[in-house]
Amino acid sequence: MSKSPDPAGGGRSVIVVGAGIVGTCCAVYLKRAGFAVTLIERDAPGEACSFGNAGSIGLTSFAPQSLPSLWRKIPAMMIDRKSALQVRPGQFPRSFPWFMRFLMAGRPRRVAKIIAARKALLNNAMGAFDPILAEAGAQGLIETHGKIFVYESERSYEGGAFDRQVRRDGGARIEELSGDEAREHEPALGPRVHRAVFLPDLGHCPNPLRLTQELVEHFVQGGGTLLKETVLTIEDATGAAPRVITETGRHEADLVVLAAGIWSRALAAQLGVKVPLESQRGYHMMLPESGVSLRYPVISVDRNALITPMELGIRVSGIAEHAGITAPPNYALADLVVEHARAVMPGLVADGGEPWSGHRPSTPDSLPVIGPAPGNGSVLLAYGHGHTGLTMGAITGRLISELAAGQTPGLDLTPYRADRF
Ligand SMILES: Cc1cc2nc3c(=O)[nH]c(=O)nc-3n(C[C@H](O)[C@H](O)[C@H](O)COP(=O)(O)OP(=O)(O)OC[C@H]3O[C@@H](n4cnc5c(N)ncnc54)[C@H](O)[C@@H]3O)c2cc1C
The missing domain is CATH 3.30.9.10 (D-Amino Acid Oxidase, subunit A, domain 2)
Incomplete structure (x- = not known):
């Protein structure tokens, strides 16, 4: 059982939707910060996009996909x-609309800003992985040979x-x-x-599935809850606790984190959040x-x-x-x-x-969405990591836990806001 080094969560409850590498790192970091965390996954953890990536820990993949x-x-x-x-x-x-935005993201001045924003995440990516890998006994799952x-x-x-x-x-x-x-x-x-x-x-992960699985196992052993359910809707009525409706029940929490990879688009749209994903x-x-x-x-x-x-x-x-x-x-x-x-x-x-x-x-600008869901006080968004989601998983988890705890995040999150589009 891991000890929480930071009681910032104060036992408040959080539901994380999606147990890919991103949602799993969010759950682990939130748990570490003292939140009571429920991770909801419809399949087995780590078996969607996070299963089959190339394993690259692309710490210097600063350049976006769209270039001038x-x-x-x-x-x-x-x-x-x-x-x-x-x-x-x-x-x-x-x-077509996505490609138009993609091309617009490739204008030289925009590219310079995107590079700076990717750099901020990537420069902190390994520092965010290190403690959670060590606590899960999974350090061997990122090797650095070049x-x-x-x-x-x-x-x-x-x-x-x-x-x-x-x-x-x-x-x-x-x-x-x-x-x-x-x-x-x-x-x-x-x-x-x-x-x-x-x-x-540069390093790589020789088994991305096992990486997510071991982090989930560590999360559960530390007292986190893993539910195998399909989320149908997230409700975030102002003034009430947000609710997550699944095909088998309803769950209330103080906060909800949406980290369902590509499937986040539809769930976010229900909340009025329209990110071109x-x-x-x-x-x-x-x-x-x-x-x-x-x-x-x-x-x-x-x-x-x-x-x-x-x-x-x-x-x-x-x-x-x-x-x-x-x-x-x-x-x-x-x-x-x-x-x-x-x-x-x-x-x-x-x-x-x-x-x-x-x-x-x-996303068309090669930047993830990390931050509050506009218009929804109790939902945080963590998705859209494109080609570098394995690399950016742990830093996303750390930033989400800082936001959830009401702390000033270690990075300026402006470039990752959902309403930038
Ligand atoms: C071929 C390939 C190579 C890649 N190589 C690299 C690489 O070398 N380095 C790198 O950093 N990145 C790489 N990536 C990108 C990386 O794999 C992704 O960015 C990352 O896995 C996304 O993680 P995620 O947790 O956001 O999404 P996912 O892994 O897709 O996880 C989302 C989870 O949410 C669950 N879910 C969805 N809807 C619901 C619902 N309604 N209810 C409950 N659960 C739900 C899904 O079942 C899934 O488990 C690669 C990707 C591919 C395809």
Whole structure:
């Protein structure tokens, strides 16, 4: 049983909706702060988007998805059947407003502000993970060995200059490697690798599902309550305690935290909160008998594909597919990720690969929503972490617990407000 180092919660009750990595970290931090916490999850914890990510702890992923140069490339990317950005036929009209906001977020002055806001979260991301991992006995679930970014041509290396500069400006150590030096670092890399950079301070999680599960187990052992129910509605009438209505009952609490990943959009809309949240569906293929042993996670910059050594094999992942949240997955895209990975690592064996897909909860400006639900005094929002939700999970939990306790949060939360759109 863990002891609360901070009684700020004073035993007040909080319901957290959603036990992905974000909701789980919120629950753990709130519990730690002395709140009586109930975590409501309709499935098993950690089995939605947080299950299948690439495991990168992207502490210097400061740059957003939308950059000034991107608008020229998007039309070609949308029609290229092998590109990392895919739009399902028929989806484009529905996604159009989101894409317009996405392009607007890529204006140079806006990008500078988004980078600053991402930096604030990412610079505190590991500091927020450390204590809860230590208390849960799960320190081994984030390893720091470094990461290699590979480029197949001088042109793609030059194309990555902005990203590298933003990382350097933020204090990242970056070692430049020739293709041969990259192959010395990571012998599984093939001849197509022309150049590479090694970032020695980056870490990864070798089993993202186990990370969420162990944090939930720690939460429950410490006296937190986990309920397996589907939340239908959150009611937050002014002057009364907020209520969470599930398919089997009603629960009251002093505060509610909405952290249901992509499904937060519909629940938030019921509260009058309209955040443009879109699923950018990602795919992975888990290769249990991959035929290669990797020292470091590898990112193919040309192909937006990640190759990560995991506890249960090698995971290759990538793709951002706009297809809505109800369409079935298109596992041909998991095969495409394997094809991209094999281009830079030809020895990878894909036999027996297990495909998976999950919905990245993506805002157009690559910033999550963290803070009060506008117009609702007792609901806090924690969703929309897009491509870096694993990395930003713990810092989100810490900020939510500070807000819940009525403390001034350790970071200025203005950039993450729900009403910025
Ligand atoms: C292919 C891929 C690779 C990625 N790689 C990385 C990476 O390397 N590094 C990184 O930092 N991020 C990465 N991400 C992003 C990261 O995985 C997500 O941002 C993160 O998992 C989102 O977590 P979440 O808790 O918000 O959502 P989820 O994990 O989706 O959790 C939401 C939970 O809410 C529950 N829920 C929903 N509705 C209800 C309801 N009505 N009632 C009760 N429960 C409900 C769901 O069942 C689910 O468990 C990747 C994503 C993908 C798809």
